Amino acid sequence: MPGGASQGSAHDTFPKLLLRNAQKFAARAAMREKDLGIWQSWTWAQVLDEGRALAIGLKELGLKRGDRMAIVGDNRPRLYWAICAAQSLGAIPVPVYQDSVAEEMGYVLEHAGVKFAIVENQEQVDKLLEIRESYDGIKHIIYDDERGLNHYSQAGLESYASVQEIGRKLLASSGDAEKLWLDEINKGSGDDTAIMLYTSGTTGRPKGVVLSQSACMWAAETANQFDNLTEKEETIAYLPMAWVGDHVFSYAQSYASGYCVNCPESPETVIADRREIGTTYAFAPPRIYENLITMTIVAMEDASPIKKKMFHTFMNHARKVGGDILDRKPVGVLDRLKYLLGEFLVYGPLKNRYGLSKVRVAYTAGEAIGPEIFRFYRSLGINLKQLYGQTEAAVYITGQPDGEISAETVGKPMGKVEIKIADSGEVMYRSPGVFTEYYKNPDSTKETKTKDGWVHSGDAGFFDEHGHLKIIDRAKDVGKLNDGTMFPPKYIENKLKFYPNIKEAVAFGHGRDFVTAFINIDLTAVGSWAERNNVVYASYQELAGHPEVYKMIEAHVNEVNRELAGEERVAGAQIARFLILHKELDPDDGEITRTAKVRRSLINERYAVLIDALYDPSVKRQKIKTEVTFEDGRRGAIEGNVEIRDMKRYGAGDVAFREAAE
Amino acid sequence: MFYREVGQFKTSYKADQSIFPILQDRIGIAVILFVAFAIIPAFGSDFFLSSIMIPFLIFALATIGLNILTGYTGQLSLGTGAFMGVGAYACYKLTTFFPDVNIIIMVLLSGFFSAAVGMIFGLPSLRIKGFYLAVTTLAAQFFLEWCFIRISWLYNYNNSGAIEVPRREGFGDIVLAGAAATPATRYLVVLSIVVLMTWIASNIIRGRIGRSWMMIRDMDIAAELMGVRPLYAKLSAFAVSSFYCGVAGAMMVFFWLGAAEVESFDINHSFLYLFMAIIGGLGSLVGSFMGAAFIWILPIIIRALPETFGIDINAATVEHINFMLIGGMIIFFLIVEPHGLARLWQIAKEKLRTWPFPYT
Amino acid sequence: MNMAVAPTGTAASKPAAQEVLLDVKNVSLSFGGVQAIKDVSFNINKGEIRAIIGPNGAGKTSMLNVINGFYHPQVGEITFKGETRSAMRPYVAASQGIARTFQNVALFRGMSTLDNIMSGRTLKMHKNFFWQMLRFGPALDEEIEHRHKVEEIIDFLEIQHIRRTPVGRLPYGLQKRVELARALAMEPELLLLDEPMAGMNLEEKEDMSRFILDVNDQFGTTIALIEHDMGVVMDLSTRVVVLDHGEKIADGTPEEVSANQDVIDAYLGVAH
Amino acid sequence: MDILYNIFIDPFVQMGNAPDFLLQVLWSGFVGGTLYSLIALGFVLIFKASGVFNFAQGIMVVFAALTLVGLYNLGLPAWLALIATIGVMALLAIGVERVVLRKLVNQPDIILFMATIGLTYFLIGLGESIFGGEPKKMITEELGLPSGSTSFEPFGGLVIIEHLDVAAVVMAIVLVTGLAIFFNKTRIGRALRAVADDHQAALSVGISLNQIWAIVWFAAGIVALATGIMWGAKSDVSFALQIVALKALPVLIIGGFTSIPGAIIGGLIIGFGEKLFEIYWGSLLGSGVEGWFAYVIALIFLLFRPQGLFGEKIIERI
DSSP: OOOGGGTTOTTOSHHHHHHHHHHHTTTSEEEEEEETTEEEEEEHHHHHHHHHHHHHHHHHHTOOTTOEEEEESSSOHHHHHHHHHHHHTTOEEEEEOTTSOHHHHHHHHHHHTEEEEEESSHHHHHHHHHHHHHOTTOOEEEESOOTTOTTOOOTTEEEHHHHHHHHHHHHHHOTTHHHHHHHHHHHOOTTSEEEEEEEOOSSSSOEEEEEEHHHHHHHHHHHHHHTTOOTTOEEEOOSOTTSHHHHIIIIIHHHHHOOEEEEOSSGGGHHHHHHHHTOSEEEEOHHHHHHHHHHHHHHHHTSOHHHHHHHHHHHHHIIIIIHHHHTTOOOOHHHHHHHHHHIIIIIHHHHHHHTOTTOSEEEEOSSOOOHHHHHHHHHTTOOEEEEEEEGGGTEEEEEOOTTOOOSSOOBEEOTTOEEEEOTTSEEEEEOTTOOSEETTOHHHHHHHBOTTSOEEEEEEEEEOTTSOEEEEEEGGGOEEOTTSOEEOHHHHHHHHHTSTTEEEEEEEOTTSSSEEEEEEEOHHHHHHHHHHTTOOOSSHHHHHHOHHHHHHHHHHHHHHHHHHHTSGGGGGGOEEEEEEOSSOOOGGGTSBOTTOOBOHHHHHHHTHHHHHHHTOTTOSEEEEEEEEEOTTSOEEEEEEEEEEEEOOOOOHHHHHHHHHHO | OOOOOTTOOOSSHHHHTSSOOSHHHHHHHHHHHHIIIIIHHHHOOHHIIIIIIHHHHHHHHHHHHHIIIIIISOOOOSOHHHHHHHHHHHHHHHHHHOTTSOHHHHHHHHHHHHHHHHHHHHGGGGTOOHHHHHHHHHHHHHHHHHHHHHOGGGGTTOTTSOEEOOOEEETTTEEEESTTSOHHHHHHHHHHHHHHHHHHHHHHHHSHHHHHHHHHHHOHHHHHHTTOOHHHHHHHHHHHHHHHHHHHHHHIIIIIISEEOGGGGSHHHHHHHHHHHHHHOTTOHHHHHHHHHHHHHHHHHHHHHHHHTTOOOOHHHHHHHHHHHHHHHHHHHHHHOTTHHHHHHHHHHHHHHHTTSSOO | OOOTTOSSSOOSSOOSSOOEEEEEEEEEEEETTEEEEEEEEEEEETTOEEEEEOSTTSSHHHHHHHHTTSSOOSEEEEEETTEEESOOOHHHHHHHTEEEEOSSOOOOTTSBHHHHHHHTTGGGOOOOHHHHHHTOTHHHHHHHHHHHHHHHHHHHTTOGGGTTSBGGGSOHHHHHHHHHHHHHHTOOSEEEEESTTTTOOHHHHHHHHHHHHHHHHHHOOEEEEEOSOHHHHHHHOSEEEEEETTEEEEEEOHHHHHHOHHHHHHHHTOOO | OHHHIIIIIHHHHHHHHOHHHHHHHHHHHHHHHHHHHHHHHHHHHHHHHHOOOOTTHHHHHHHHHHHHHHHHHTTOOHHHHHHHHHHHHHHHHHHHIIIIIGGGTTSOHHHHHHHHHHHHHHHHHHHHHHHOSSOBOOOTGGGTOOOOEEEEOGGGSOEEEEHHHHHHHHHHHHHHHHHHHHHHHSHHHHHHHHHHHOHHHHHHTTOOHHHHHHHHHHHHHHHHHHHHHHHHHHSOBOTHHHHHHTTHHHHHHHHOTTOHHHHHHHHHHHHHHHHHIIIIIHHHHTSOTHHHHHHHHHHHHHHHOTTTTTSOOOOOOO
């Protein structure tokens, strides 16, 4: 049985933790929300008071053990309390992505068999009412923000405050309302379902991942121990409540450790709100870290020359020694002094602007982060780490312990997690945190979770020599070269795309003798490089074919090959030949999706000539004619004569030599 | 650069609306107050205290007074000097009648007399604005100057036509005013009053009354349609403004000059205060201090500079250069930064807060 | 959010018997021989949105100026909440519960958005000079209480992000919204809007229309608005009065008015 | 009762008892008023054309007079000094337009007003640096101005009329007439009026605003020079004149800011009024009332007729 971790504990469910916190941290802030211009705060005791009133009110309205209750809205304290209120009654909260359209949401609500819904505002009420027309299982819709809703007279429509009012009246009038409620909490155990989270799979309908109280509890306790998190942490809740990460970071871990969760005023004000609060424990997907850097670079472009010079000088210095200082490695006194000066002039103010000055631990996960970006933050002294997690694992699978940080890996198994790599290269894990089942979907459950509790992650990866897991690709995308070498296209493409000059890359190799690649240059980056270096060009095509550009891209590819050579399992997948495409892969031509995902089949077909040329070692240049759609919708053709470059491939020894030389 | 605002969040409107919401500003003001109250009196020379700090503080207070009227309420006044005179003469008469009352109380009480006079001359502001109003304040200036000369009762029928500050003791037997008062004592008295009154001014300005002044200044018609009674708003501005000027005038005579005649309150002084307000920044309390420091200390530097380089320039020339410089600076500021030094300071502060970025 | 600002309880349920809030009777106004308004009478019912339309120079703004006491009509009388008057100061109108916005935004340019809206609370604040001076005790409590109300309005009109911005720096559309916020801060019973959507793009117009409807709906505020965009007028208003050359030429529901031949002529510029 | 008698009866008894003295007082009031009118005229010229309330008009009077005397003392013949001074005033006008006005275009009136106060200080400093602060004698004879006096003996008393005063009045009349012709009959004059009425309109008929400003400031400079000569001839040329010149402000309030006849009549009212008041009522208050009489009259005007005698009523619109 999973969840042995907290068995026998008096605090095996989150409502029980709330009772504990309301005593242990009675006067400590549990939640804050930027509302009406200031941070409205609730102590743990107040959260208990609010949650209790709501729970008893909900009970009175008929919410029973096992019922499902949807929660729809932005991150709001009242919605988090609703989770606990539902759990206290043994009901199952089902947070739903607030921006999904009525049809999508309707599927989830119907699938989950939702009876109650607690929603944020009029917008969501309208959606729920629309859903109710086809799915009449929703008996009660409870809304937080009353604005615009006073004329709604539909049955079962209640305001959050009025439900709480019912609860408060009962508490005041009958002596045993509270006792009955406490009894309900005591009935709860670790085996109860804590929450159902719908994952939007890449294909098909969303699946409802059922997580038990003990799974969530294990995750919360493991993560808190991993980074020594205490009740003193401040975090900000801004990622969707329906996402497992937010549920664990902003709810489970907070209840387990007693730390304070802050809700921003609006999605647009997250940066400013984070700065005000000064989060100590932070999480963000790579995109957000990237955006901060872009913002920094753009802003610094407009700074005065002296400031610019100062900025670059100190940033270079940080790149040199910042990471080592953070990792407590030996650094010379002079360098340390210069870093201190930099801290005052640049790093400190930068962290201040980012709102990350007080961060003890910051995480990135979800996708691969560019090594440059990762190191940038660490060189500023921000303890940015990576973790690997999934909804099915209640987030935590691996994480980077302090002092064992690397841009390329996702760290070691956390706590009681066991990991094995299947023969196919797929990562499999087992932990007390794994999910119970996919709701009403035994087939998928069976496919994903083995009888003895191992879960197929769907990701391909391997352990490096330090025992750190490295995720390379989706397992189903990993192919094989003819000699049996593993070929992870996305892994190679990502490595290429981390260079700012490379906008898009497409790697080929499955069922072939060696790996080749198409490369798309980034017009902005390469264009500005061209401007700085007086490279004259008239068109994208001319720039893409420019010998200097080829030289530059060749250096990047060479670098990627070196890196690959250092990694045992993918060393054979070095790029043997590449070319720079004469046109940009364009969503208008259907070559990539609007979200910038490459459409491989279409490319295989369109650029067959080029692919064939890549696999014919005698061809050094290849002519091609492609149809294109112009911005005004007209269609035309571009002709190109594309050069193909052969690359040097490295053996393991070359890499060792290089590392020694550094 | 120095600002680290991470983690400074407000959980109440009270904290959000405090004078210095940013921690670093609170530290800064604490340091300034410490230097002003402890370091300067302990280490400042008599010359520095009497000839630089005391007049600077008094001028700053007068400029705050003018700023309340001109900067915050938008009513141009050219009669600041005369309103200060009213305070000075009132204080002189009060202390003549009640020699045993603490002179500080008398200084503060004298403000009420100038406030009353200010309100009388403020009455036309209900019907006129802009430089029309400036003319009525000129009327006040000249009429009051005439009073100071002709009504010899005001200076106790002194033959010299001047008022001379008698010796006054307070808080036990500390000499507060008169020839025997030490510069440090006088400095501390002036400083305390200025700090207290600046704090009060900032309170008023941030509250309902201050807002109604600014409403009148920015758009009097809209203000009236929002329920502001122009009579109350304007007259209260005249009263408060004149009160400040009156107290500054009384302090000028009692804690700085020691004796004064009508020349101390003439129209040229009125202009000087206007310049302090403009260069410092209309509608800014910090600016009032900056403007006063600028106009008062610049000439001192101009006088001192040639000496340090061993050049001999006669005093009259220095005076003339000073006039040209001040006139030039006024035009310069009106053209380049009509909001004065205060705005420059604000911009600098904003830069420091967004450092290293050039903007937010 | 609990909107505690609503001055008139449950306004939503439209009263069966129409209660007249403002009655304009035979008003004429002239400036030095120029007749701006000629013998105009109309009324505004409690809780309705009343549009005043007409070609340029029809006397619409003058009419608003008469209603809130800025102009004093030579002839005629105005009854507001049962009290009849012919001349009074604008601040008296304000204290009786009439607020307005202006054709060319009339914000206090030297102040921030927050202070501008706070200025709308002037009439509701009473603590005396002494307390103001110390900003302590009652005066501070009062300031905070009103700040709270103002924040609710900021929230209502979705202008949180510009709270601290000096209004002079705001784009025009937002300035108009701040002006509306300032008028709402007065908790008026009658809100006069002088071309609230002039110079706005389509999206801003839609936002503003929504806010006007919400204000009417949420707080039960009676609204009189001047507007040129006929589409907006048709969508928003309960009844429309049409002025032309200072005279009333039509009065009725939007449908009635738009079918009226005089109105069509006036808009097409037919000489009479 | 004594007080009422002293205020309402006694002065008139005195006037009746010594009509010759009354005439003398009236004449000196007339001459003083003429000079006030001249200064006010300088203000009006600039105000009409640029909407700027030129506080520096007073110092321009002093500056012009000092330049004239200073140049003469350098050894220039009087006529050449006069022409050179006119040149200096032209340079000043161009300078002011370039350095100050052009930069402050479209600023609120009050800012421009304060800028002219700054200009006043600048000119005081400049003037004192060049010419020194001590009072100087006007070169009356050298300019060919008459001296001496004529006495009359009406009502059996004695009235003395200084020839210089007569010259002042004549010069004032000539200047005013000249300006009136300039404004009404010349192209530039009409352009100036166009500017006063509507900046946009003036621009559309192809008149450069900058030129016009320079011209009016120059015209005001010439008026200042004339005033400086006459005033300097009556008393010495000193910076104290600058304060006296401020009396043009009340004159304008009475006469209206945009009206040339208003400036003249306002000047005369102030001139007569303050002399009569000083002589017949001043003793009641301890004399020296000349210093503020004009302002208090202006104050009363402002309370009851803010637009002045000849100004137009302003209707506020929203």
